[in-house]
Amino acid sequence: MTNYPLTWPAGWPRKTDAQRTDARFNRKDRRTVKYSNGDSMSYSIAKALTVSDGVNRVLDELARLGARPGSTVISTNVVTRLDGLPRSGQREPADPGAAVYWQDRAGAPRVMAIDQYRAVADNLAAIAATLEALRAIERHGGAQILERAFTGFTALPSPGAARGWREVIGVPAGEQDLVAVRAAFRRRAQAAHPDRPGGSHDDMAALTAAMRQAEEELS
Template sequence: MTNYPLTWPAGWPRKTDAQRADARFGRKDRRTVNYTNGGSTSWTTTKALTVSDGVKRVLDELARLGARPGYTVISTNVVVRLDGLPRSGQREPTAPGAAVYWQDRARAPRVMAIDRYRAVADNLAAIAATLEALRAIERHGGAQILDRAFTGFTALPPPAAARSWREVIGVPAGERDMAAVRAAYRRRAQTDHPDRGGTHDAMAELTAAMRQAEHELE
């Protein structure tokens, strides 16, 4: 999977533009003015979330869940910073979904993806809120329930993945160089990605093929 562009989990349903909604997530900003007579006035305002706010919420919740450090990928259609995380201050992409991939304490791969809202920051905040709710299950002694809940939060193979990963990515049968495979993947993503004229199904198949390649070659 890639942190940019968005790698949507294969088999997960997508929202259309008409189905997306404005979110109610926000960031509380408390201001205080101190007066010379010793008094003060404070008030709280709610500001729209930034992408950085959403990323921080996701990372904080994953840390509380015990996700393995260094095995988290936050995938969006927002251009990333040098550290690989989405950069704030950009125009909203046409596909504002967000997907988060990580490994839990037992090294099991997990993924959660949401594209219900019109802003990337809000979809990230929704993922964080969902993680917080699931963490509450664990906190109240429902570890087994939590594990069962997470069985639905794994990347599923595409329903009709009949072609080999080499055919999908476009590499010859004898190619075993991962650098060459990743280069071919990026070239194919330029045409298969929905933002570049492709389809969600084509990108899902390509992403699944890349995971198969990594499993076989690495």
């Protein structure tokens, strides 16, 4: 799995562009106005979430859940900072999905992925909100229920599991636009190329084969 580009969990369904919606997540900025007579008034302003806001929400919820330190990988199509976390202030990628991988207290691998919304920040916030809801189950004594809920949030299948070309290239399940597929291919090729850190001949070969399949199907 990689922080960038997005590594979507095998077997998890994808949303198409038409199925995605705008989210209502936001952050509140507290403002205080002081008057000349010594009085003051405070109020809140709702602002759109940044990618950094979404990342921080995810990390906070995982810490509360007891995720093992150093085990978290936040995977998106947003170019990362030096610390591996998504960098704010970039153009919204064509695929706004987000996936979070971590290990729980016992070391069991977990993954959660959401691409319901049109912005990466909102999908990260949705993951954080889902983690918060699951944490509430644990807080109210439902440890066994929580464990059952997490049975779907397990590690990726073995590397030998078959993957379709859309998953390899990193486009939604219903993508039919060859131009968009080629653009996604170029983005992934930059990271998969054996001359780049983390790239390999095997990854590049798999990506090239997937692009060949895409062209045969969509041309």
